[in-house]
Every structure is written in structure tokens, then in C-alpha cells.
Amino acid sequence: MSEANARRVAVQTATSRPLRTLPRQVDAEGRPLRVSQYFGSRVFHVDRMKQRLPPEIFARWSETVEKGAHLDRPVADAIAHAVKEWALENGASHFCHWFHPMTGSTAEKHDSFLWFDGAGRPVEKFTGGMLLQSEPDASSFPSGGMRSTFEARGYTAWDPTSPMFLMDGPSGRTLVIPSAFLGYHGESLDEKAPLLRSMESLSRSASKLCGLLGSPVARVTATIGPEQEYFVIDKAYGALRPDLQVAGRTVLGASAPKGQSLEDHYFGSIPPRVLAFMEEVEFELYALGVWAKTRHNEVAPGQFELAPVFTEANVAADHNQLVMQTLRKVADRHGLTMLLHEKPFAGVNGSGKHVNWSMQTPSGENLLDPGHNPAENVRFLACMAGTLLGVYRHAAVLRASIASHGNDFRLGANEAPPAIISVFLGEFLTKIVDGIVSGAVANLPLGQAMIQLGVARLPAIAKDNTDRNRTSPFAFTGNKFEFRAVGSSASISFPSACLNAAVTDGIDQIVKWIEGGDDVLAAIRKALTESSPVRFDGNGYSAEWVEEAERRGLPHARNTPDALAFLHTAAAQGLFERTHVLSPEELHSRYEVRLELYNKKVDIEADVLKELVDTQVIPSVLAETEAVNGVPGTLAHSRKAAVDKAGSDILAARGALDEALAGVPEGSAADVAGYLCRAVVPAIAALRGAADASEKLVADHRWSLPKYREMLFING
Incomplete structure (x- = not known):
């Protein structure tokens, strides 16, 4: 079968797949089950632990989770026995420590429960030591130079604050133990340990601030709800696109005539095939305890979103990894390919991950929810001021936390927030902040100042007067901040850890001012005044904002x-x-690992683009040239000239890319990354442009690669 014919077969396959539907979940009498009846059915959650553990063991575990107390071996043994029995009852045969190495994805090594007793009889065994720690080979994971290749020992350590769960396999189940990944000397080799540390730091600082404000709390938890965007296409197309297979995005492909110009996809009716896929994804996630709340079409054709409800930051990071894995796994069952790349298709919007972030007390109070009395109003303003100060002082770190090769295609491209970190508060809250900064209420008693500023009206007004600016990378949206610049394929752990650290630093400064003798309103005013440059409610896409941001001294990294x-x-x-x-x-x-990852991804894209040009594009252009050669007439002559020029442009751009790649320096990862960004990435773009121009000239039946109009619009 010719490549061009394979493309036509792919279209036929995409349009003729039978619709896969999930059988409705019913009880013994055949009545439909509510989601609440099977939610968390594969999770060893708190209620299940309370049922299965002796009261004193459950109390010790609770103390570990709530206060960070040491979990001794007898307690671990009791928990291990209980979870083993539950897992075996539910069909598990193996267990694994599941961790987040600095690859951005997850890793696991499965061990069987099978053991042999002293008499050589087979038994199932799972001890507290097996629960608390495992020892995978650390030499093959990225370490950024912290470890040599021969230093193989690493440890995974159970995260008791994130519940264990059962993961289905093709014919069995595995008990999954969320864990951190550490080196032999205790250094973090993963994404989770820094997130856990940042949560502890934020809890200490925010709790101290609450105490100074007369509202003592035992702890404060960072909570997150990450909205996940993604594309799906029929996997018959993906099988014919080597670039999607190895780079996760199309490195060439002319834009479809329609694209998203009619603005008819966003919130449109979900196609039946995609809806069936979404329903099965949600069923899987509900069983895993992931509170998937919202599903809808996104802006670009073929693009969709899944949004969960808030939960603790480390659990949210685990859940988001489960969301990405489940989307990919279930898509395959439906004959779909799920794409998480930030820019899988040129000419239409890319995908991001909006990280909704807030702080919560043990009683469930949201510290970023405007209060209903003066004391709550003051606490809200102090926490908001600490957040603004932290974001202002550490905007550069936040920008670095979201940096990736894929995200470079989105940030600042009039579809995603700009590459300049700024904060949007909305008109009403901005007026209150400006009133504090101006000193208009500096001499008033605190309660009277709150009334004068109109803070008492915030609960009724804030939610209706904030979420208006989609161009802001960090926006207040009523009772949370939305970090909108995180890439769709990224782990949320590092950006969240950086945000927690930045806010901790801002809150610590306010605490120091208060402990140094400033009254509360004066400390809030200092924080809001210093952070004024980072507040911006205008159009983040405009060239004027770039100039204004530079005048304000805000960091602007374009790549x-x-x-x-x-x-x-x-x-x-x-x-x-x-x-x-x-x-x-x-x-x-982290700096070295992220540079190396950037370099590898650029290299992969360059290699796959060269392969596609050499083995698919040039043969298609040559076939078109041969077809028009010798055909008389002005039209044929004109077409031959156009095709010849397209071929010449491709060869020139192909040679320029080879030349750019030949010049890659032998220096540090930073030197290589800088060169790739300046020389190779533009050469890739130029070769793509030449190839895309040829696609518009070559006869449709001679073009072998699935086209954008097929991948984005013809999916059954």
C-alpha cells in the first residue's frame, strides 16, 4: 500500500469506527448507581483506613499526617497488613512505589506480594518496611549532576498524606503507593519532595500570620485544582505521523482552511465519540478518587478540557498525573490518540494547564475567600498581600518554573498568557488595594478602615468582578489565584512548589514587619506598595504592555x-x-535537568523533521514535478515553476538546518541550549515553512501525511 493510499485508509478508518460505550453502573437490582456510590472504590482512603485499622493505629497515622509526627515501625506494620488484605480482597497481586522523577512523568517498579514462609509454602507478605521504603536503581533517572552513573542507590519513601490506590492492568491489579524519590544521602531526585517541603514551609508561615492576626490555626494547606487541556485525534492518523509518535506534535503541516476562525468549537456540543471517551475517563477517575468536575470543548478544533475540584497540593499533583495517564489509556481503547503537547498543531490554540491555587485551614476556611467580618477581611487582605509580594519578588522563579520547549510555542503568542509574570486583581479589588497604598485609611482604626475601603462588600462582589482578563498569567478569580501559564504536559509539582515558596517568602516578610512593630494595616500597605509593579489589569497581549513591563522592571524571558x-x-x-x-x-x-530536556527535545524535533522531509515531503514534491513535466500549456508551465521553487526552498532550508546542527557547541548544557534556541529552532521553523508551502501545491492524492483538516475535523 502506498503512503498516500494509507492516508485515505486512515480517513476511512476514522469515519467508520464503532462507538465504544461504557455499560451503565448498576446495583444488584439493576438500578443505576450514583457516582457517590462508587467514588473512591479503588482508594485506601481515610474512611477505609478508619474501618480497617485499630483505633490507636489510626490515631497515630492521623498524627503523622496532621502534625508531621514520626511513623514508627509497629504503626507501619499495622497499616501494611490492613492495606495488603484490602488489596488482595480486591484482586491485587503486586504493589509498587509510584514516584515522580525529574522527567515530568511517573515511574514505578512492581513487586509481587508472593513470599515463602519457613516451610517453603507460598504466602502473601507485605511489611511496614516494604510500605515505608523501596530501593529502585537511581542511576538511570535524571539527576542534573547530583549523582554519577555508578551511584545507583536511590530510595522511594511513602507519602502518607496521599492515599494508596489500586491500578487496573489488562488482567490484574497493582497496589500503588504514592512516594517521594530520594538519593542515598537524602537529596531529592524527584518533583514531589520539594512540593511537600514547600507545603510545610507555607503552612508554618501562614499559620504564624493567622496567629498574629488573632485567628490561630494548627496548619494551613496549599490547595490546587489544575484544569487539564488536551487534543484527541483518531489513532489511525497518529500511526502515519512519525512526528506525533516521537515529538508529540506535528513538526510540519499546513493549516486547515477553517481552523478555529469561526469560534464555533469552544463550549460547543461535545462529539458523541469524544463524549463516550470522556465518560469512560471520568468513570476511571472517580474510582481512583479523582474528583473530575467539568468537561467541555476548548477553543481549537479537536481540543478539550477536564477540570477537577480543589484538593491538597501534593494529592492534586498525584491526581493530575493520574488524569494524564487515564486520558492516554482510555483514548487508546476508543481508537484515539491523546496529545498533551503544548502546541501539537500550528495555527490553532495550544494547550495549557491552569493551576488554581489557594490556602485552606483545617476547618475548611479558604484564606483567599473575602470574609464576612472585619477580622476575616483583614486576614484575606494580609494573605493576598503576601501572595502579591511573593509573586513580585520572585516573578523570575515563577517564569522559570513554567519554562519548556513546548511552552515556548504558547507563551506570548496571543493565545496564552504572556511570558511576563503579572497579577490581575479586577477593578473592585484594585480600588481597595489602591486605597490602602494611597494611605487614605492609614490613621483609622482597623475595623473602620475596612468599612471605609469597602472591604465588607467583597464577598458579594468579588466573584462577579474578577475573572475577566484571560491574558493574565496570574489572576485572582474570586477566592483563588489562577496560575495560567503552566504547560499542558508539565507536572504541576515544580510550578506549585515555586509558587508556595514565593508566597511563603512574601508572608514571612509581612510577619517580620508586624513583629518589628508595624501595625497590621501598615504591614499590608508596605507589601502592596512594594508589589505595585506586578499588578496589571490591562491587555497582556499588547506590545505596549511589554514596554511598560520593562519600565516597571519586571523580568521578561522570551524563551x-x-x-x-x-x-x-x-x-x-x-x-x-x-x-x-x-x-x-x-x-x-533542576536547572541542569531542564536545560538537558530542552536540548533533547529540540534535537528530536530536528531529527524527525529531517526524516519527514527526506522520506515523505521531497518524494511527494518529486512526484508532483514528474506529473507536470512535459505537459504543454501556460497552466502547466506556471504550476511547474511553483513546484520547482517549492522544491528549491525545501532543499535550501534543509541544508540550512544541517548547517545549524553542525554548529552545536561542545560546551555546557546552557551553552548548547542558547545556541539551539538562537540557531536551530529558527532553522526548524524555516524548513517547516518551506514544507508547508509545498503541501499546498502538491496534488492531494500524492501527499502521504495526514493533513490538518483530516486530523482535526474527520474523527468519526
Whole structure:
């Protein structure tokens, strides 16, 4: 079968697949089950632990979770026995420590429960030691220079604050133990340990601030709800696109005539095939305890979104990894390919991950929810001011936390927030902040000042007067901040850890001012005044804002190498040391790992683009040239000239890319990244442009690669 014919077969396959539907969940009498009846059915959650553990063991575990108390071996043994029995009852045969290495994805090694007793009889065994720790080979995971290849020992340590769960396989189940991943000397080799540390630091600082404001709390928890965007196409198309297989995005392809110009996809009727896929995804997630709340069409054709309800930041990070894995796994069952790349298709919007962030007390109070009395109003303003101050002082770190090769295609491209970190508050809240900064209420008693500023009206007004500016990378949306610049394929752990650290630093400064003798309103005013440059409610897409941001002194990194350089500064090191989130060595490792990942992804895209041009595009152009050669007439002559020019442009751009790749320096990862960004990425774009121009000239039946109009619009 010719390549061009394979493309036609792919279209036929995409349009003729039978609709896969999930059987409705019913009880023994055949009545439909409510979601609440099977939600968390594969999770060893708190209620299940309380049922299965002796009261004293459950109390010790609760103390570990709530206060960070040490979990001794007898307690671990009791928990291990209980979870083993539950897992075996539910069909599990293996267990694994599940962790988030610095690859951005997850890793696991499965061990069987099978053991042999002293008499050689087979038994199932799972001890507290097996629960608490495992020892995978750490040498094959990225470490950013913290470890040599021969230093293989690493440890996974159970995260008792994130519930264990059962993961279905093709014919069995595995008990999954959420874990952190550490080196032999205790250094973090993963994404989760820094997030857990940042949550502890934020809890200490925010709790102290609440105490100073007369509202003592035992702890404060960072909560997150990450909205996940993604594309789906028929997997018959994906099988014919080597670029999607190895790079996760199309490195060439002319835009479809329609694209998203009619603005008819966003919130439109969900196609039946996609809806069936979404329903099965949600069923899987509900069983895993993931509170998937919203599903809808996104802006671009073929693009969709899944949004969960808030939960603790580390659990949200685990859940988001489960969301991405489940989307991919279920898509395959439906004959679909799920794409998480930030820019899988040129000419239409890319995908992001809006990280909704807030702080919560043990009683469920949201510290970023405007209160109903003066004391709650003051606490809200103090927490908001600490957040603004942290974001302003550490905007460069936040920018670095979202940097990736994929995100470079989105940020600042009139479809996603700009690459400049700023904060949107909305008109009403901005007036209150400006009133504090101006000193208009500086001499009034605190309660009277709140009335004068109109803060008492915030609960009724804030939710209706905030979420208006989609161009802001960090926006207040009623009772939370929305960090909108995170990439769709990224782990949320590092951006969340950086945000927690930045806010911790801002809150610590307010605490110091109050402890140093400032009254509360004066400390809030200082924080709001210093952070004024980061507040911006205008159009983040405009050229005027770029100029204004530079006048304000806000950092502006237009690409990943420039953004990652912010991690290699004394300011970044100081932030992470003060907040006990990363040691200097651990921070440097993140810098190196992210540079290396950027370099590898550019190399992969260059290689697959060259392969596609050599084996698919050029043969198609040659076939078109041969077809028009010798055909008489003005029309044929004109077409031959156009095709010849397209071929010449491709060859020239192909040679320029080879030349750029030949010039890659032998220096550090930073040197290589800078060169790739300046020389190779533009050469890739130029070769793509030449190839895309040829696609518009070559006869449709001679073009072998699935086209955008097929992948985005013809999916059954």
C-alpha cells in the first residue's frame, strides 16, 4: 500500500469506527448507581483506613499526617497488613512505589506480594518496611549532576498524606503507593519532595500570620485544582505521523482552511465519540478518587478540557498525573490518540494547564475567600498581600518554573498568557488595594478602615468582578489565584512548589514587619506598595504592555534558556534555602535537568523533521514535478515553476538546518541550549515553512501525511 493510499485508509478508518460505550453502573437490582456510590472504590482512603485499622493505629497515622509526627515501625506494620488484605480482597497481586522523577512523568517498579514462609509454602507478605521504603536503581533517572552513573542507590519513601490506590492492568491489579524519590544521602531526585517541603514551609508561615492576626490555626494547606487541556485525534492518523509518535506534535503541516476562525468549537456540543471517551475517563477517575468536575470543548478544533475540584497540593499533583495517564489509556481503547503537547498543531490554540491555587485551614476556611467580618477581611487582605509580594519578588522563579520547549510555542503568542509574570486583581479589588497604598485609611482604626475601603462588600462582589482578563498569567478569580501559564504536559509539582515558596517568602516578610512593630494595616500597605509593579489589569497581549513591563522592571524571558537562567541566580538560591524547599545542589540539578530536556527535545524535533522531509515531503514534491513535466500549456508551465521553487526552498532550508546542527557547541548544557534556541529552532521553523508551502501545491492524492483538516475535523 502506498503512503498516500494509507492516508485515505486512515480517513476511512476514522469515519467508520464503532462507538465504544461504557455499560451503565448498576446495583444488584439493576438500578443505576450514583457516582457517590462508587467514588473512591479503588482508594485506601481515610474512611477505609478508619474501618480497617485499630483505633490507636489510626490515631497515630492521623498524627503523622496532621502534625508531621514520626511513623514508627509497629504503626507501619499495622497499616501494611490492613492495606495488603484490602488489596488482595480486591484482586491485587503486586504493589509498587509510584514516584515522580525529574522527567515530568511517573515511574514505578512492581513487586509481587508472593513470599515463602519457613516451610517453603507460598504466602502473601507485605511489611511496614516494604510500605515505608523501596530501593529502585537511581542511576538511570535524571539527576542534573547530583549523582554519577555508578551511584545507583536511590530510595522511594511513602507519602502518607496521599492515599494508596489500586491500578487496573489488562488482567490484574497493582497496589500503588504514592512516594517521594530520594538519593542515598537524602537529596531529592524527584518533583514531589520539594512540593511537600514547600507545603510545610507555607503552612508554618501562614499559620504564624493567622496567629498574629488573632485567628490561630494548627496548619494551613496549599490547595490546587489544575484544569487539564488536551487534543484527541483518531489513532489511525497518529500511526502515519512519525512526528506525533516521537515529538508529540506535528513538526510540519499546513493549516486547515477553517481552523478555529469561526469560534464555533469552544463550549460547543461535545462529539458523541469524544463524549463516550470522556465518560469512560471520568468513570476511571472517580474510582481512583479523582474528583473530575467539568468537561467541555476548548477553543481549537479537536481540543478539550477536564477540570477537577480543589484538593491538597501534593494529592492534586498525584491526581493530575493520574488524569494524564487515564486520558492516554482510555483514548487508546476508543481508537484515539491523546496529545498533551503544548502546541501539537500550528495555527490553532495550544494547550495549557491552569493551576488554581489557594490556602485552606483545617476547618475548611479558604484564606483567599473575602470574609464576612472585619477580622476575616483583614486576614484575606494580609494573605493576598503576601501572595502579591511573593509573586513580585520572585516573578523570575515563577517564569522559570513554567519554562519548556513546548511552552515556548504558547507563551506570548496571543493565545496564552504572556511570558511576563503579572497579577490581575479586577477593578473592585484594585480600588481597595489602591486605597490602602494611597494611605487614605492609614490613621483609622482597623475595623473602620475596612468599612471605609469597602472591604465588607467583597464577598458579594468579588466573584462577579474578577475573572475577566484571560491574558493574565496570574489572576485572582474570586477566592483563588489562577496560575495560567503552566504547560499542558508539565507536572504541576515544580510550578506549585515555586509558587508556595514565593508566597511563603512574601508572608514571612509581612510577619517580620508586624513583629518589628508595624501595625497590621501598615504591614499590608508596605507589601502592596512594594508589589505595585506586578499588578496589571490591562491587555497582556499588547506590545505596549511589554514596554511598560520593562519600565516597571519586571523580568521578561522570551524563551526557555533565558527563563531557566533565573534558577541560576543568588536570588533563586536564597529563596529556596530560606524556605527549605531546595538545597543549592538540588536547585542546580533542576536547572541542569531542564536545560538537558530542552536540548533533547529540540534535537528530536530536528531529527524527525529531517526524516519527514527526506522520506515523505521531497518524494511527494518529486512526484508532483514528474506529473507536470512535459505537459504543454501556460497552466502547466506556471504550476511547474511553483513546484520547482517549492522544491528549491525545501532543499535550501534543509541544508540550512544541517548547517545549524553542525554548529552545536561542545560546551555546557546552557551553552548548547542558547545556541539551539538562537540557531536551530529558527532553522526548524524555516524548513517547516518551506514544507508547508509545498503541501499546498502538491496534488492531494500524492501527499502521504495526514493533513490538518483530516486530523482535526474527520474523527468519526
